[in-house]
Amino acid sequence: MENKLKEAWSNMLGKLDAWLNDIVGAIPNFILAIVVFTVVLYISKYIDKLVSKILIRSKLQASMRHLISKLVSAVIVLFGLFLVLGILNLGTVLKTALAGAGVVGLAIGLALQGALANFYSGVVLSYVHFVKFGDWVESNGYEGEIVDIDLRSVTLKQVDNNLVYLPNKMVVEAPIKNYSTTSQSRVILNCGVHYDSDLKFVKDLVITTIYNEFEAVTSKQDVLFMYKEFADSSINFETRFWIESTSALEVAKAKSEAIIAIKAVFDANDINIPFPIRTLDFPDGFLNASPQEQSSEPNT
Structure with missing residues (x-):
């Protein structure tokens, strides 16, 4: 029993001695690995800034430029990590890590399908x-x-x-x-006038008003005026014209200004913009009849 204990102790000391020799022998490689990784980190930061400056001249979105520069920087850091593992003679660890990365990547891809779809779509939008x-x-x-x-x-x-x-x-x-792919936007305005109105006069008046009100309308031919229908209380028309803006807010403002101008000239020329009217037709003597007689009147 005593001999076995001595043998075990001797084996343990031999292992410790071998480990110590390995550690001492690996110190130069360890120092070299630290130096290499530090240099790689410095290079990755420099490349990140360099790629960002180069991509500023391109038409890519800011988010896409940031993504590309970070991806290039990450590739350089990953390459430096492989160098460090090779210097430290950890090739087996490297192979195991690569094999595990494939399985982990598949699991992450399945779990983050929506996020990855948005990521890919973001890359697409950065290019269009x-x-x-x-x-x-x-x-x-x-x-x-x-x-x-x-x-x-x-x-x-x-x-x-x-x-x-x-x-x-x-x-x-x-x-x-x-709305911003062109330099102009079209304003569309709908209105109606009374059946007693002079339609030719109304048309000329609206076109002249729009021409005088908006600088973007360079001629009266630029204003499109069309009567659309015979409605219940009015004859409805539509007028269209262009403005030098692609903002929906500016279109709304132009439409408001056109409504104010048209209403003013209509009032000045006694042109009526009718509102819906309902006419009630009572039989003769209905209003003078007693409540009992009114209730007995047949429905019409």
Whole structure:
């Protein structure tokens, strides 16, 4: 028994001695690994700034430029980590880590399908040219100015100054109406006049009023005027004209100014804008009849 204890103690001391020799022998590699990783970190930060400066000249969105620079920096750091593992003779650990990364990556991909879809859609939106900062767009039932595009959502500022965050996937898959792709917007105004009105005079008056009120209307031919229908109480018309703006707010302001101007000239020329009227036709003598007689009158 005593011999076995001595043998075990001797084996343990041999192991400790071997480990100590290995540690002492690995100190130069360990120092070299620290130096290499420190240099790699410095290079990654420099490359990050360099890529960001280069991409500023491109037409990419700010979020996409930031993403690309960070990805390049991460690749350099990952490469440095592989170098460190190789210097430390940890090739087996490296192979195990790579094998485990594949399984973990698959599990994360399945769990984060929605987030990854938004991420991919954000990358797509960063490349397209018909959606960019400052554009006034309408998508998924929301309308506003694009104030931010990141890897998760598109941020719209609405007319009431509220912010709407649309997931990138919804924006990519849904139709987008961009009011800023052209330099002008069309204002459409509907109104009606009384049946006694001189329709030719009304048409000329509205066209002249719009021409005099808005600088963007350079000629009377730019104003489109059409009578639409014989309604219950009025003859309805529609007038259209262009303004030098793509903002929905400016379109609303122009429409308001046009309503004020048209109402003023209509009042000055005794043109009536009728409101719905209901006429009640009573039988002769109905108003002078007693309540009992009124209740006995047949319905008409």
